Amino acid sequence: MSTVMDFTVGKIALMAIRYWTHAALRLIQVAMDIRKITENYYVAPQMDPSEMTELAKAGFATVICNRPDAEVPPSHQADALEAAAQAAGLDFHRLALTHQTMNPPNIARQRGIVDVSSGKVLAYCASGTRSTIAWALGQVGSMSTDDILSAAQAGGYQLDNIRPTLDAMASDV
Numbered sequence: 001m002s003t004v005m006d007f008t009v010g011k012i013a014l015m016a017i018r019y020w021t022h023a024a025l026r027l028i029q030v031a032m033d034i035r036k037i038t039e040n041y042y043v044a045p046q047m048d049p050s051e052m053t054e055l056a057k058a059g060f061a062t063v064i065c066n067r068p069d070a071e072v073p074p075s076h077q078a079d080a081l082e083a084a085a086q087a088a089g090l091d092f093h094r095l096a097l098t099h100q101t102m103n104p105p106n107i108a109r110q111r112g113i114v115d116v117s118s119g120k121v122l123a124y125c126a127s128g129t130r131s132t133i134a135w136a137l138g139q140v141g142s143m144s145t146d147d148i149l150s151a152a153q154a155g156g157y158q159l160d161n162i163r164p165t166l167d168a169m170a171s172d173v
Contacts, residue, residue: 032044032054032055036155037135037151037152040114040119040120041120041123042060042120042123042155043124043131044122044123044128044131045124045125045126045127046067046072046124046125047063047122049080049084052085052087053087053088055122056089059119060090060119060122061090061117061118061119062113062114062117062118062120062122063081063093063121063123063124064093064121064131065078065082065093065096065123066097066110066123066124066125066130066131067097067124067125067126068096069096091117091118095109095113095134097125097131102137106134107138110134110135111138114135128155128156129157132152132159133159135152136152136162136166137166137169140166140169140173141169145167148166149163
């Protein structure tokens with residue numbers, strides 16, 4: 001009876017550990033609001049320098065800052081994030097995007113950073129939308145418009161409003 005009871009208690013304890021470990025990981029992901037667009041490309045709202053170590057532990061290799069410094073206080077500007085990312089062993093790239101700078105050369109640069117990354121990429125901006133749009137525009141010619149929009153939607157970003165742009169770009173490829 002003691003052996004059965006020990007096994008049952010051990011099994012319950014293991015289940016509790018698994019539950020709490022999974023719950024803790026979900027809390028980290030929710031706290032950072034990291035959203036998966038593809039297997040290697042994730043987006044998030046503004047990151048905090050203190051989160052860079054957790055990103056590295058989660059298997060990210062590269063961080064792309066798509067947020068202009070003028071939008072955030074000095075504590076969250078690219079210099080602070082870059083220092084924290086590099087201290088955590090992450091590659092860090094600055095590519096501040098606005099309506100004026102979301103142009104073909106910058107879209108190609110964003111895609112190039114993703115393509116050469118040695119692992120998962122996290123791009124961040126104010127809400128993750130700019131980083132998702134930059135990814136979507138960079139996929140034209142490699143994915144269908146429907147697949148691009150579906151991937152964005154799966155990550156929580158409704159980009160149907162750029163369908164005409166994606167279709168027009170695809171017709172030029």
